[in-house]
Amino acid sequence: MALERTITLYPLSNYTFGTKDPLYERDPSVAARFQRMKDEYDRVGQRRSVEGVLLVHEHQLPHVLLLQLGTTFFKLPGGELELGEDSVAGMKRILDKTLGRQDGVSEEWCIEEMIGNWWRPNFEAPQYPYVPAHVSKPKEHKQLLLVQLPEKALFAVPKNYKLVAAPLFELYDNAQSYGPIISTLPQGLSRFSFICV
Secondary structure (H helix, E strand, O other): OOOOEEEEEOEHHHEEEEEEOOOOOOOOOHHHHHHHHHHHHHHHOOEEEEEEEEEEEEOOEEEEEEEEEOOOEEEOOEEEOOOOOOHHHHHHHHHHHHHOOOOOOOOOOEEEEEEEEEEEOOOOOOOEOOOOOOOOOOOEEEEEEEEEOOOOEEEEEEOOOEEEEEEHHHHOOOHHHHHHHHHOHHHHHOOEEEEEO
16 A cells, blocks of 8 residues: 555646536526435435546646636536446546537546545535434435546636636635535645646
8 A cells, every 4th residue: 555645736837728618507506406316315315426626736836626606606527426327437427528628539537546525414505524423324425536637638618617726725724715525625635745747
């Protein structure tokens, strides 16, 4: 077992960002999303989802690529896995859909490893990095997967989103701006050594 893992980060300027058609959520509201989750849970059980952590550097400082919707909502690229779908295959499919090019050239997404698990105990917003003691059947299990970016790439960003690079120091302990999952990424990533080239 390797006690130290090194991740290579390339400068943000190495990447080109184009645009593509807007990508809309499947549900018109948060309430509708939880109702769909409840309906699906009754049919197929726990929802499984993945989110990708894509890292770059600016001025030798690690940054996480986030999708920004409006002025205050940030999220990692990710989504629901299909029934029976493997986490890595699902992450690649979702990244193609979210950030993949439109010219037919496929990006070779390299999923390095899982860096965190989060569970949703009920059909409500709160999620936790553990299964609460009183919960026997969480309603959603979300995996955070580290994606090693190639040295250069072209991303096509949906028109209704902006792709922003947020430094780890800005995310740290900043759940008010970024939510509980994104704000804990610095802790989850602290076990890695970064080489900024």
